[in-house]
Structures are given as structure tokens and as C-alpha cells.
Amino acid sequence: MNPQEPLIFELSVRDRRALEFPACDAQSPEVEQLIPEKFLRKKLPQLPEVSEFDVVRHFTRLSQLNFSADTNFYPLGSCTMKYNPKINEKTSSLAGFTDAHPYQDESHLQGSMELLWNLEKMLCELTGMDAFSLHPAAGAQGELTGLLVAKKYFKTLGENRTKVLVPDSAHGTNPASANIAGYSIKSVPSNKRGRIDIDALKNVLDETTALVMVTCPNTLGLFEDQILEISKLAHEAGALLYMDGANFNALVGLAEPAKLGFDILHLNLHKTFSVPHGGGGPGAGPVGVIQKLSKFLPTPRILKEKDKFKIMLESESTIGQVRAFFGNTGALVRAYTYILSLGHDGLKDVSENAILNANYLLSQLKDLFPPFVPETCMHESVLSGSRYAKDGIKTLDIVKRLLDYGFYAPTIYFPLIVPEAMMIEPTETESKKSMDDFVSALKTIAQEMKDNPQTLKEAPFTTPVRRLDEVLAARNPILKWKQ
Amino acid sequence: MKFTANTEQEKKEMLSSIGVAGVEELFKNIPSNALFSPKKEGILKKGISEMEVLAHLKNLSSKNLTVADHTGFLGAGSYFHFISAVVPALISRGEFLTAYTPYQPEASQGTLQATFEFQTMIADLYGMNIANASLYDGASALAEAALLALRETGRKKILVSRTTHPEYRLTLQTYCNDFEIVEIPYSKDGTVALEKLNENLNEDVACVIIQNPNFFGLIEDGQTIGELAQKKNALFIVSANPISLGILEPPGEYGADIAIGEGQPLGISLNYGGPYLGLFSCKEKHLRKVPGRIVGITKDLEDKRGFVLTLQTREQHIRREKATSNICTNEALMALAATIHLSLLGPKGLKELAALNLKKAHLLSEEIKKIPDFKLSFSSPFFNEFVIQSKHKPEIIQEHCLKNKIVSGLNLSKFYPELENAMLWCVTEMNSKDQILQLVSLLKGL
Structure with missing residues (x-):
């Protein structure tokens, strides 16, 4: 080793x-x-x-001490660890893009601006939204941007809406972003089917509600099948409907969020659109909105006049900037390359295969690890290891053992509403063989639970370090090297 | 192009395992009127081959004119520095490039150890006790610093120098839109007007924010400003260019509570504005309120040293609306680039680099000063940028330079309309003496 x-x-x-x-x-x-x-x-x-x-x-x-998508099956749920095409790396490192300074005159940068303009239009078409801003650096910053757009919109209307409704299954970034934007947050419980409890929603939806934030498909990997009803209720209450698009890989080329009633959404280009995750970034979190909200989008924005592209640095109604300069352009070039490569037919192939792969895995694993909601899923499934917890084997132990078999761990203990959760997202680029290998590793581990549970408690054995003591690190924080 | 693997035969087998006849059955609960269909006149076309994609992107990139194929004197928060071939070669390794946030530390020691090295370098460079694993960029790092100060002090007011990067101030305004933000003007010498700062400082002030070297390239009297802030128990926040710290006193040494910066000069391409790298460092006492990821040392079952994400109870995935920040994905790969770049530089290389920038910038400023009708706007000492005013409109200078394949300094009329015909010029190690003298002779010829 x-x-x-x-x-x-x-x-x-x-x-x-x-x-x-x-x-x-x-x-x-x-x-x-x-x-x-x-x-x-x-x-x-x-x-x-x-x-x-x-x-x-x-x-x-x-x-070499890392697992990565290039080297290992990496079924980290909600993160969409798909293959990142190498052509994206080549195009984004063309000197015309990398050596362009953000304060050069717009006449120097027509190539970049044309690309960014096209990308905005492509994202509009895929989501059904009327306008897009490519400015935010990542999904959470996209959320903040969308929330501030809504805030400014209601301020313009003279409405005092201070509350944001967030399902209890939502990503932690949703309430955290709403808090920075200055809203109070009300959590909405999920029902037994893993969807938003409509009655509970009705109870908290009122004239102070600014937004209902919905992850679609939700973090249980389920399509929010009452979305039209939710949309109707939210809009009748005068609120806006926000989509957390972290899971857009299930819908890309397949369905348009605007037609589901969403008014604002963010996308994570490092998930659906194959920008490599870089060990935790950089990403990009563009925000799309319907027409009446477009004037509130952040600056700078690209305008097209005849055949020339221009930069609008500020406007009267914009929420302003959430970062310096135009955006994470290097990531945007990669996403553009990806969309161009696949086209609308290839993108539909993405979502269909993402859904097919996730359901195949679910079908192979559901006897060992029952899903939280017993039905088919979208691009990922959330299984529970709670039946083993009784015998002292936690989901943590199971996934640590998976590392020994060469598989990165699924997302665990999220969403919070599922005990001993294991969120598995194979993505469309994984082959049947790699999924079969993953299933057989989990079956072996299930056998080990019976024969030699101590193996799981002590796993992993083959990684560069053995199981690490996270409590010790937090109790006695050593955060930099000292001679 | 398609990157999916399933053959028709495999799809059939998988569908049959699932127990459905076709893949459509799996998403039949999506309302049919919401289904996507390509538009005839739409921008989305059918997929194309890698060859065609590359040709298309090459064509687009060739429509850009860059500071590499011209001579550039633009800075203002984004700097054209030399990047060793080592940096792209290492950060493009798939093991770094295609991993994600190291939730499973045993299988992510590469990213974690590199991040720990990054934190060490940044904390030490800025003279602070701790640094986090990165934020999005300098501007949002500044906003996060202000949010920390608001939380820590419970106060509602922010003082920020007008010599802080204009886009950083705009970002601050967006993030802190429910709080009062007061801009502190600059004095005749181009640095913070201390008497104005003093007038505005009181017990309501959560933090005093400056940039040093400031947006005009000038060196601020950090010591004095820090002492003023401290008297009112306001936190002192400094934004500093990391390269300048090769020769300039680090913020921690003159009393900063939080020091942030834009890490782009540390081995990251201009990239038309991003992705860049938010640097965030602070005094230890603020540790529990720091935004973003932090890596710490621990031990494994066999007592071997290892690295993990730590103090996660600060973060959004656990604390939700009570988290210290909403940040999740950060700029890990850019932090890796900076770590590699700083390793290549070493302490002496960083000092040499900073000195080169300083000296070359002074060569240009001295030569421009000699031209009739051109003057240096401010008398304070500066690092690698300075403001020049002349009788010529910046647009005329820009155009004149461009004809001669020079990308001129930044026209300040938008950001500082009070400075007539002012431009911010930047010189780095990338500008040769010949290029500097060519620019000077061009300006003389106006």
C-alpha cells in the first residue's frame, strides 16, 4: 500500500x-x-x-491517494459524478479564452461573449425560462441570487413578503441561502410518499410567503408529482415558485421546468453539464427566470445589438453583483462545449439513461436495502440501511467497506428524513457492468455483516489511511502545519 | 456525441430487471405538457462530432484578442502573471479534476492533504492563525468577512473604503443589503481619509474594510486604520493581493482580524473573470464562525496521520439556516493550483516576483511622469499599479495603444468619475523593459 x-x-x-x-x-x-x-x-x-x-x-x-470519477465508480448522490469529456478541457484551455482579461474592451472579446450569449439561450430553451444569468459561481450562490431577485421583485410591488418555505428534504443550502437573503424560513414536512405534504403546505402558505423552494426531482430521487397543484397554490397566494436544479440531470432534454410552473431556478453546471468537480469546485450556478423577473437579474449582462455583443455593467432594477466580473467563464466554456457536443438528442439520451441506470441499480438493491419510498425513481434512489442498524452495523460502516472494493461511497445520512440513508446516483455514463460490480460488492458486504461484522466496523483496510477519527479532529483542531 | 454506455441489448435487460416495458414508464408522472421538444428555429441542434466541436470553439476563441498576443497593462483585480507548465499539468490529473468534496476522507487524502497545505500557506502569507479551504473569489470572500463581523459583533453598520475594488463593494452591497454600508472617501494622497474614518467610527460599526494595496495600487497605513477600528471594537478586515505580500507587511502583522484576497494571481489564468479563488484567513478566536470548508489533521485506527473536513457543524448541510454561510461547492481545484504555484515559488521566489512587479511598475511610472501633460494622480507609495491622469481622454489612449497591439490600463471614468481622464496602469513580470518603453513612446506621440 x-x-x-x-x-x-x-x-x-x-x-x-x-x-x-x-x-x-x-x-x-x-x-x-x-x-x-x-x-x-x-x-x-x-x-x-x-x-x-x-x-x-x-x-x-x-x-494517487484520491478516488475520482476517472478512476472509480463514484455514485455520490445529488452530485452527478458523470464522465467529464476531455474535449471540454481542451476547449476551455484555448488561449483565446484563458488569456482574456475581464476589463478588456468588449470589442476584443466578441468570441467569449458570443459563446456566453449562446449558452444563455441554450439554457433558456432547455428549461423554458425567458432569461438566464451566468454570473453565480456555484449552486448555493445561484440560490442566493434567485432569492434576492424575488426579494427585489416583491419590494418593487410594495409587498412585504418575508418568509420562504423549504421542504424538510431540501439541501441545506436552501435554508442557508434564504437566511443570508434576509428571509425567515419555514420547513414543510414530507408525506409518506416522500413528497411535499400539501395540507402542511397550505397551512403555512400565506400573504407573507415570498417563495416556495422545491427541488425537482426531489432529494429522494422522486418526481414531485403534485407540482402543478403546488404551483397553483403558491401562485394563488401570490408567492413565487423556486426550483433547486441540482437534480436537473433527470430532466435535461426531457422536461421544461417553466412548464411545471417554476418562476426561478438555478442549475449546477458542474453536475448536469459535465464541468469537472475539481475536488470541490469550481462550479457554476446560473439562474433562469420568467420574463417579469428578468430585469432583476444580476449584472453584468450580455446584450446583443445587431451582430455585436455588448456588456451591460449596471441597470436600475438589478439586484447587483454577487461576485466580481462576469462569471466562472472557464466552467461556462466547458458546459457550452458539452451542450454543443450532445445536442438536444444527446441530452435526452442523458436523462433517459440516468433514469434507467438509477432504476436498474434500485431493482438490484431493493431487497438488501429497501428504498424509503417503494416505487421507481428518477436519476437517483434513496435506500435505507436501518434494518442493519439494529445489529450495530451503520450505513457508515457499509460504505467504508465499499471503499475496500474500489467504489466511492454514495451520499449518506441525507436527506435527513431518511434513517441510515444511502443516496445512490450512478449517472448515465456508467455501464451496466460497473453497476453489476457495485451490486455484487454490496451483496458481499451483506454477507460479511452476517459472517464477520467486525470487518465492517474496522473498514476500510486498503485505502491510504484506515478509518479516520473525525471527532478528534474537531475536538483538537490542527488546521495548519507548524514546524 | 454521446457519452452513454448502454447498448440496446443491455437496455432491454435492464428494463426487464426493473419490470417495465420502456424507459418512458419510469417518468410517466411528469405532466405530458411539460415535456421538452426541440424547437425548429431554436439554438439547440442535434449533437455533433468532437472534430466539429473543436473547430467551432477554436473559431470562437480566435475572435478574442488577448493580453497574451498583445501587450497588456491591465490589472484592477485580475492579473496577467507567469504560470509554470507544472500547474496545468498537475491540476488536470483526473484524480484531482474529477473527484468532489472529500466527504469520504479515507478515499480523498490527496485533495485533503493539498488543502491542508493550502490553508497553511495562505494563513502564513497573510500573517493569520487560520485559513479556510477557499471561497468563490475575492469579492464574495470580502462579503463573507463582513457577514462574519456582523454575526460576531451583533452590530449593523459596515465601513468600507472607497479605495476598495468597486466590484467588491457592489458585491458587499448585495450580500449585506439589509445593513447600513458607509463608504469612507480617500484623501488627496489616494489612501483612506483617516479623519473621515474616525468621524464615522462608533459603537454601531461591526467592521472597517480596506483594500491594501488599494484599488489605485497604493499602500494604506494599515497600522493606524487597525488601531482606530480596534478602539471601537470593530473588526478590521483587509483585502490584499497575495503577490504583494512577498514584500509588504502581511495584514495579520498590522492588526487585521480577517484577511481576504483574490487568489487568481497565484497560478490561475485570467479566464475572462473566472473561475478565480477566494482566500479567507482570520484570527483563531473567530474559528467557529468561519464560512466554508476547513481541513484538519487527525489519526486513523492505526495512529497514522490523516486529514479530514472538520468543524462541519458550522456548515449548511448540518446547521441549515443557522450555518455560518451557504457555501457548499467552493474553488478546490483553483486552491490546488495556488498551492502548487506557491510551492514552485517558495519564499525567495515570491519575494523576487513581488520585487520584479514593484520595480517594473516604477520604471513605467517614472517614464510616464516625464511626459508633458501626464501626471501621477497620487503621491503615496504603490505596488504594481498606479493612476495616471492626462489631458487625453482614456478612450483616445486606448485606441491609440490598441493600434499598436497594446492593451492599455483601465479607464476609471465609470468607477471614479471624480478623477478626470484617469487610468489605472498595471505592470507585472510579464512586461519587458522594451514593452514598457514602447508604451511610453506611444504616449509621448499622442
Whole structure:
């Protein structure tokens, strides 16, 4: 197994160097003559002193300590760990895109702006929305943006709506974003079918409600099949209907959220549109809205006048900016490349196969791990390991053992309403064989539970480190290296 | 192109295992009038081959003019620096590129250890006790810092210097739209007007925010500003360019409670504005209120050192509306790029790089000053950017430069209309002496 890789600081040798710069060709006074002494740094930062080869070997070895979609089946529910086509990496690293400065004149940047304009239109067409902003950096920032759009809209109408309704199965970002936007949050319970409890919704929906936030399909992997009713109720109460589009991989090329009654939605381009997840980002979280909300979208925005593209930096009614500059353009080039590659036919193939794969896995696993709601699913399913918890085997133990068989773990203990939850999203790019292997690993693990439960308690055995003590890390936080 | 794997035969087998006749049965509860159908005149076409996709994207990218094929003197929050071939080679490794947030630490030690190294480097660079695993960019990091100060102090007012990046101030306004934000003007020398700051400081103020070097490139008197803030128990928040810290005193040394920055200069391409990298560091006492992911050290079953996400009870997936931030996905891959870049630089390389920027910028400023009708707007010491005013309209200068394949400095008329004909010029190690002198002779010829 891998021996431990030292920290880069532990590889440091005094006076060892990697990157060097040409000597300064400008005749110039020394630093001390240009900057008053009181503003100068007294002690160099503790960066490592290493050679280029040290750096390359260190980070290559670190990379080998990771599971990743490129190397392992990575069924992390709600994260859509699909194959990220390599062509996306090539197009997004074209120098015309990477070396463009955000403050260059718009006449210099017609290529980027044309691409971004096209991408906005494509996302509009796929969702049925009238306008899109590509500005937000990730899904949670998209949520915040959408919530602020609604806030400004109601302010313009002179309505004092202060409450946001969030199902108890929602992603934690929903209430967290609503809180930053300045709303109070009311949780709406789910019913036995894993859908929003309509009666409970009616009880809390009133003239102070600004938004009903719905994840569609929801985090149980189920289509919110009363969505038209929910939409009707929300709109009758004068509220707006928000869609968390984290699970859009189930609908892309298949259904248009605007036709389900949604007024605002965000998409996670690092999920549905194959922008690589990068170990936790960067992503992009564009926001789409219906016509009456479009003027509130954040700036900057791209405008098209005849054949020329222009940037609108500010407007009277915009909510403003949620970050500097236009957006995570590097991620947007990847998403554009992906949509262009697949086309509407390929995107429909995506959602259909995502749904097919998820249901196939469900059909193979449901006897071992019953789903929270016993019906077919959309792009992912939520199973429960609660029957094993009685014997002291937690879902955590099961998925740690999965690592030994070369599979990354599903999302666990989420949604919060499912005991011992295991949320499995195979995505459309996984083959039947890799899913069959995954099923057979879980079957083996089920057998191990009977024969040798201690194995599960102590798993994993084959990873670079054995099971890690997370409690210790939180109790005694060591967050940086000290000599 | 399609990237799905299932053959028709496999699909049949899978459908039969599921017990349905066709895939349509699996989504029959989607209302039929909501189903998508491609529009005849729509922008979405049928899929095309990789060859065609590449040709299309090459065509688009060639319509851009870049600061690499021209000579660029643009900065203002986004900087054209040298990036070693090592950085893209390592961050494009699939094991880093196609993993996600390290929820299963035993299978994510690469990302976790690199993030721990990143936190160490950033905390030390800014002179702070702790740094998080990254936020979206400098502007949203600044807004998150202000939110922390509001939570920590329970106060409702924010003071921010007008010499803080204009887009950062706009972002702050959006994030903190329920709070009072007061802009502190700059004095004649281009730095924070201390008497105005003092006038506005009282027990309602949650934080004082400055940028240093400021948006004009000038060095602020952080020590004095920090002391003023501290007197009223307001938190002192500093936004600083990480490269400048190779020679300039780090914010932690002059009293900052929170130091943030835009990490883009650390090995990340211009990319027309993103993805960039939000740096966030602070004093230890604020640890439990820090936004975003944090990686810590722990031990495994066999007492071996390992790394995990820690203090997660601050975060949205556990604390929901009571979380310290809504951030989930951050900029992990960009943080990795910065970690690799800083490792290549080392302490001496970073200092050399900062000195190169400083000296070259001063060569340009000295030469421009000699041109009749051009003057440096402010007398304060500066790092690698400075403001020049002249009798010429910035648009004329821009056009003149462009004809000669030079991308000029930023026209400040939108952000600072009070400064007539002002432009913000930036010089980095990428600008040779010849390019600098070419620019000077062009300006002379106006």
C-alpha cells in the first residue's frame, strides 16, 4: 500500500529552488527605496523550498491517494459524478479564452461573449425560462441570487413578503441561502410518499410567503408529482415558485421546468453539464427566470445589438453583483462545449439513461436495502440501511467497506428524513457492468455483516489511511502545519 | 456525441430487471405538457462530432484578442502573471479534476492533504492563525468577512473604503443589503481619509474594510486604520493581493482580524473573470464562525496521520439556516493550483516576483511622469499599479495603444468619475523593459 506522503513543508530544504524569473531588465531603485520600511515584510512566509521535481512528484503522489470519477465508480448522490469529456478541457484551455482579461474592451472579446450569449439561450430553451444569468459561481450562490431577485421583485410591488418555505428534504443550502437573503424560513414536512405534504403546505402558505423552494426531482430521487397543484397554490397566494436544479440531470432534454410552473431556478453546471468537480469546485450556478423577473437579474449582462455583443455593467432594477466580473467563464466554456457536443438528442439520451441506470441499480438493491419510498425513481434512489442498524452495523460502516472494493461511497445520512440513508446516483455514463460490480460488492458486504461484522466496523483496510477519527479532529483542531 | 454506455441489448435487460416495458414508464408522472421538444428555429441542434466541436470553439476563441498576443497593462483585480507548465499539468490529473468534496476522507487524502497545505500557506502569507479551504473569489470572500463581523459583533453598520475594488463593494452591497454600508472617501494622497474614518467610527460599526494595496495600487497605513477600528471594537478586515505580500507587511502583522484576497494571481489564468479563488484567513478566536470548508489533521485506527473536513457543524448541510454561510461547492481545484504555484515559488521566489512587479511598475511610472501633460494622480507609495491622469481622454489612449497591439490600463471614468481622464496602469513580470518603453513612446506621440 501507499506509504505516507510527507507534507510539502516536510520536504523543504533550505535554499532549494524551483521557479526562477529573468533578472530585472529595468534600471530601478531597490525595494527599500521604493517602499517605506514600516510597510515592508519583516519575515518571509513559511513556504516550502523545493525543486520542481519535488513539486511534481509530491502532487502526483497526492493525486494517487484520491478516488475520482476517472478512476472509480463514484455514485455520490445529488452530485452527478458523470464522465467529464476531455474535449471540454481542451476547449476551455484555448488561449483565446484563458488569456482574456475581464476589463478588456468588449470589442476584443466578441468570441467569449458570443459563446456566453449562446449558452444563455441554450439554457433558456432547455428549461423554458425567458432569461438566464451566468454570473453565480456555484449552486448555493445561484440560490442566493434567485432569492434576492424575488426579494427585489416583491419590494418593487410594495409587498412585504418575508418568509420562504423549504421542504424538510431540501439541501441545506436552501435554508442557508434564504437566511443570508434576509428571509425567515419555514420547513414543510414530507408525506409518506416522500413528497411535499400539501395540507402542511397550505397551512403555512400565506400573504407573507415570498417563495416556495422545491427541488425537482426531489432529494429522494422522486418526481414531485403534485407540482402543478403546488404551483397553483403558491401562485394563488401570490408567492413565487423556486426550483433547486441540482437534480436537473433527470430532466435535461426531457422536461421544461417553466412548464411545471417554476418562476426561478438555478442549475449546477458542474453536475448536469459535465464541468469537472475539481475536488470541490469550481462550479457554476446560473439562474433562469420568467420574463417579469428578468430585469432583476444580476449584472453584468450580455446584450446583443445587431451582430455585436455588448456588456451591460449596471441597470436600475438589478439586484447587483454577487461576485466580481462576469462569471466562472472557464466552467461556462466547458458546459457550452458539452451542450454543443450532445445536442438536444444527446441530452435526452442523458436523462433517459440516468433514469434507467438509477432504476436498474434500485431493482438490484431493493431487497438488501429497501428504498424509503417503494416505487421507481428518477436519476437517483434513496435506500435505507436501518434494518442493519439494529445489529450495530451503520450505513457508515457499509460504505467504508465499499471503499475496500474500489467504489466511492454514495451520499449518506441525507436527506435527513431518511434513517441510515444511502443516496445512490450512478449517472448515465456508467455501464451496466460497473453497476453489476457495485451490486455484487454490496451483496458481499451483506454477507460479511452476517459472517464477520467486525470487518465492517474496522473498514476500510486498503485505502491510504484506515478509518479516520473525525471527532478528534474537531475536538483538537490542527488546521495548519507548524514546524 | 454521446457519452452513454448502454447498448440496446443491455437496455432491454435492464428494463426487464426493473419490470417495465420502456424507459418512458419510469417518468410517466411528469405532466405530458411539460415535456421538452426541440424547437425548429431554436439554438439547440442535434449533437455533433468532437472534430466539429473543436473547430467551432477554436473559431470562437480566435475572435478574442488577448493580453497574451498583445501587450497588456491591465490589472484592477485580475492579473496577467507567469504560470509554470507544472500547474496545468498537475491540476488536470483526473484524480484531482474529477473527484468532489472529500466527504469520504479515507478515499480523498490527496485533495485533503493539498488543502491542508493550502490553508497553511495562505494563513502564513497573510500573517493569520487560520485559513479556510477557499471561497468563490475575492469579492464574495470580502462579503463573507463582513457577514462574519456582523454575526460576531451583533452590530449593523459596515465601513468600507472607497479605495476598495468597486466590484467588491457592489458585491458587499448585495450580500449585506439589509445593513447600513458607509463608504469612507480617500484623501488627496489616494489612501483612506483617516479623519473621515474616525468621524464615522462608533459603537454601531461591526467592521472597517480596506483594500491594501488599494484599488489605485497604493499602500494604506494599515497600522493606524487597525488601531482606530480596534478602539471601537470593530473588526478590521483587509483585502490584499497575495503577490504583494512577498514584500509588504502581511495584514495579520498590522492588526487585521480577517484577511481576504483574490487568489487568481497565484497560478490561475485570467479566464475572462473566472473561475478565480477566494482566500479567507482570520484570527483563531473567530474559528467557529468561519464560512466554508476547513481541513484538519487527525489519526486513523492505526495512529497514522490523516486529514479530514472538520468543524462541519458550522456548515449548511448540518446547521441549515443557522450555518455560518451557504457555501457548499467552493474553488478546490483553483486552491490546488495556488498551492502548487506557491510551492514552485517558495519564499525567495515570491519575494523576487513581488520585487520584479514593484520595480517594473516604477520604471513605467517614472517614464510616464516625464511626459508633458501626464501626471501621477497620487503621491503615496504603490505596488504594481498606479493612476495616471492626462489631458487625453482614456478612450483616445486606448485606441491609440490598441493600434499598436497594446492593451492599455483601465479607464476609471465609470468607477471614479471624480478623477478626470484617469487610468489605472498595471505592470507585472510579464512586461519587458522594451514593452514598457514602447508604451511610453506611444504616449509621448499622442
